[in-house]
Amino acid sequence: MFFTEDFLHYVWKFRLFDRENLQTTTGEPIEVFSAGLQNSDAGPDFHNARLRIGDTTWAGNVELHLNSSDWHKHGHASDNAYNSVILHVVYRDDHPIVLSDGRHLPTLELHDRVSSDLYNRYHNLVFGNQQIIPCEGSIRFVDDITLRNWLTRVLVERLEKRSMAVIAALDKNRGDWEETFYQFLAANFGFKTNALPFELMAKSLPQLTLAKHKNNPLQIESLIFGQAGFLEDDLTDEYPKSLKEEYSFLRKKYNLAPIEKHLWKFMRLRPQNFPTIRLAQFAALIERSNHLFSKVLEIKDIAGLRKLFTDLEVNLYWETHYRFDTASKSLSKSLGQSSIDILLLNTFVLFLFSYGKHNQQEYYINRSLKILEQLPAEQNNIVTNFDLLGIKVNTAFDSQALLELKNNYCNYKKCLQCGVGNKILRMT
Numbered sequence: 001m002f003f004t005e006d007f008l009h010y011v012w013k014f015r016l017f018d019r020e021n022l023q024t025t026t027g028e029p030i031e032v033f034s035a036g037l038q039n040s041d042a043g044p045d046f047h048n049a050r051l052r053i054g055d056t057t058w059a060g061n062v063e064l065h066l067n068s069s070d071w072h073k074h075g076h077a078s079d080n081a082y083n084s085v086i087l088h089v090v091y092r093d094d095h096p097i098v099l100s101d102g103r104h105l106p107t108l109e110l111h112d113r114v115s116s117d118l119y120n121r122y123h124n125l126v127f128g129n130q131q132i133i134p135c136e137g138s139i140r141f142v143d144d145i146t147l148r149n150w151l152t153r154v155l156v157e158r159l160e161k162r163s164m165a166v167i168a169a170l171d172k173n174r175g176d177w178e179e180t181f182y183q184f185l186a187a188n189f190g191f192k193t194n195a196l197p198f199e200l201m202a203k204s205l206p207q208l209t210l211a212k213h214k215n216n217p218l219q220i221e222s223l224i225f226g227q228a229g230f231l232e233d234d235l236t237d238e239y240p241k242s243l244k245e246e247y248s249f250l251r252k253k254y255n256l257a258p259i260e261k262h263l264w265k266f267m268r269l270r271p272q273n274f275p276t277i278r279l280a281q282f283a284a285l286i287e288r289s290n291h292l293f294s295k296v297l298e299i300k301d302i303a304g305l306r307k308l309f310t311d312l313e314v315n316l317y318w319e320t321h322y323r324f325d326t327a328s329k330s331l332s333k334s335l336g337q338s339s340i341d342i343l344l345l346n347t348f349v350l351f352l353f354s355y356g357k358h359n360q361q362e363y364y365i366n367r368s369l370k371i372l373e374q375l376p377a378e379q380n381n382i383v384t385n386f387d388l389l390g391i392k393v394n395t396a397f398d399s400q401a402l403l404e405l406k407n408n409y410c411n412y413k414k415c416l417q418c419g420v421g422n423k424i425l426r427m428t
């Protein structure tokens with residue numbers, strides 16, 4: 001058998017070994033009441049295990065190794081953190097461990113106690129020759145409840161990780177949710193290609209400044225395009241010229257400095273996605289609503305959220321332009337449905353979750369998950385591959401969870417820490 005320490009931990013954690021007549025290597029009977037809590041930090045592998053050795057009941061730490069001689073190799077003999085170990089669990093006892101006070105460290109050898117069936121399943125799962133994910137041959141047989149529970153758990157893990165960035169930004173913004181939301185929404189308006197300049201532009205132009213001009217679309221547009229660096233050139237069309245004029249006044253008034261125009265990328269983008277068009281749409285959104293985050297907290301259904309973005313009144317100039325001073329065929333520049341849904345997914349869902357988590361209000365966490373269940377699944381290779389393996393991907397809830405599962409579990413073969421893997425290993 002090619003045992004790994006991970007598998008040994010798994011076998012101990014779930015007590016998947018033959019527990020009949022369990023004995024230490026010196027013949028004392030053992031009864032395991034609790035395997036303890038796995039410790040991922042420094043120190044013994046499991047804390048707070050409870051067991052009986054001979055006539056004595058113990059509560060304490062358990063250390064695991066493939067070979068008992070690893071105790072010395074890992075320097076535990078001279079490390080006080082290991083003085084409290086009550087049991088050494090090993091795959092092979094190749095070297096009895098005698099402690100400094102002359103006692104034998106009680107040792108349990110699991111070599112003959114793990115079923116070959118369990119081992120073979122583990123081996124096939126983690127070391128098999130797979131194309132997509134390690135459990136590709138078995139995942140379709142995992143029951144819906146197990147799969148659903150696990151996907152919910154990894155989805156929450158994903159949102160928790162992503163919400164850390166929201167809370168860090170919230171701290172920088174002195175607890176101002178509106179400003180933080182505005183900055184994230186702006187970054188997401190840049191989608192993948194122009195997220196950074198959009199974010200820099202928003203950070204250089206506080207939402208409160210924009211709010212002072214809420215009844216003057218031209219001023220809002222001049223502030224946004226000006227801070228984005230697009231009004232630094234000589235411009236000839238009337239619309240950009242008037243933006244430039246407004247901006248030169250407002251720039252002085254608020255002591256603003258624009259970001260570098262060269263940060264914006266147009267290459268390989270379809271004209272509808274040019275940053276100039278996205279900035280015009282962003283300006284239209286700001287003109288339509290301020291205090292957007294308060295609205296997001298109030299709106300209860302996905303239709304209401306989508307409505308915030310629907311039919312944004314982008315300045316007419318953009319109907320016939322994709323850039324300043326370059327005319328094009330007339331075309332509406334409203335945000336498309338799929339772009340709206342991406343914004344809901346990446347900003348609204350994340351903020352509802354982060355707000356709920358930060359304020360310990362389950363209601364908002366549940367609402368964020370509910371919205372994910374109403375948004376369509378994204379289309380990408382990961383989703384296509386899970387679909388091929390027989391996993392139904394109906395909504396963004398599924399696709400986001402599968403993305404997290406693939407990128408943070410399957411890719412690292414963390415099958416022993418995965419609810420799906422756990423089920424597969426124990427299927428009868």
Ligand code: SF4
Nearest residue numbers: 134135410415418421
């Ligand atoms: S991590 Fe889970 S879902 Fe991914 S391959 Fe392993 S068992 Fe399957």
